[in-house]
Amino acid sequence: MKTITLGIGGMSCAACVRHVEKALSKLDGVDNAFVNLATEKATVRYDEAKLDFAAMQAAVDDAGYEAFELDAMGQSVGADNDSAPAKKKMNS
Numbered sequence: 089m090k091t092i093t094l095g096i097g098g099m100s101c102a103a104c105v106r107h108v109e110k111a112l113s114k115l116d117g118v119d120n121a122f123v124n125l126a127t128e129k130a131t132v133r134y135d136e137a138k139l140d141f142a143a144m145q146a147a148v149d150d151a152g153y154e155a156f157e158l159d160a161m162g163q164s165v166g167a168d169n170d171s172a173p174a175k176k177k178m179n180s
């Protein structure tokens with residue numbers, strides 16, 4: 089088992105949190121998923137032999153939100169600024 093912290097974009101309320109948690113929890117290999125609305129982060133405990141970040145990202149994306157990798161400092165990886173994930177809201 090491995091624990092990863094993901095950045096989650098597009099959440100605005102507790103229902104969003106549940107949607108994201110559900111999307112992550114139902115993935116095969118996820119043991120536990122906890123989403124924090126205030127910090128916009130998800131902590132996922134999972135079996136790294138069964139899935140990887142890309143699978144989680146796809147599941148979150150399917151639910152209508154965005155997931156992005158965080159580095160050790162909690163910063164998004166590959167984004168050119170700190171607010172990049174917040175842009176997509178209700179337009180899909």
Ligand SMILES: [Cu+2]
Nearest residue numbers: 100101103104
């Ligand atoms: Cu919501």
